[in-house]
Amino acid sequence: MSHADRIARIRIQLDDWQPAVWRRAEVPLAATLKALHDIIQAAMPFDDYHLFEFRADGKRYAIPDPEWDSLRDKTYSAKTMRLGTLVDRGITQLAYTYDFGDDWRHTIAIEAIADADPAAEYPRYIDGAGRGPHRRLTSMPKE
Numbered sequence: 001m002s003h004a005d006r007i008a009r010i011r012i013q014l015d016d017w018q019p020a021v022w023r024r025a026e027v028p029l030a031a032t033l034k035a036l037h038d039i040i041q042a043a044m045p046f047d048d049y050h051l052f053e054f055r056a057d058g059k060r061y062a063i064p065d066p067e068w069d070s071l072r073d074k075t076y077s078a079k080t081m082r083l084g085t086l087v088d089r090g091i092t093q094l095a096y097t098y099d100f101g102d103d104w105r106h107t108i109a110i111e112a113i114a115d116a117d118p119a120a121e122y123p124r125y126i127d128g129a130g131r132g133p134h135r136r137l138t139s140m141p142k143e
Contacts, residue, residue: 007122008083009112012040012096014130015105021130027123028116029084033061036083039123040096040106044132050099054078054108056091087113 006029014021023043027036033054041048053062053075061078086094087110094108116122 005116007114007116008110011109011111013107015107019130023128024126025123026126029087031083033078033081043125046098052098055095056086
């Protein structure tokens, strides 16, 4: 079966935050990491005003920037890397950082891989808890 016919159930967890902020969604394996970024933006919800990166298997995936590559490690394109390709490589967890100023770090766990339901539309939100940190004033990060 192709990546187009399969989905990943993922859990998006904001690291080092209490009470826990997390979301669960089902995402096509054919989705690029840029599409996964867009899904995370909608699910948390963030406003998509800032840069982002994924890290998996010792590599950085983002929107390539020649200045970053000259100062730090090589950037692979989030617009071309597909979630299914990482799953095929045995990746079960990704690190996602949004907004390098506030440094919102997340763990993306791939909980399950399944056949897509032909009657369902993907991506789709399953469940979650907590409000995103930019939307509330009463919670503080864990120290």
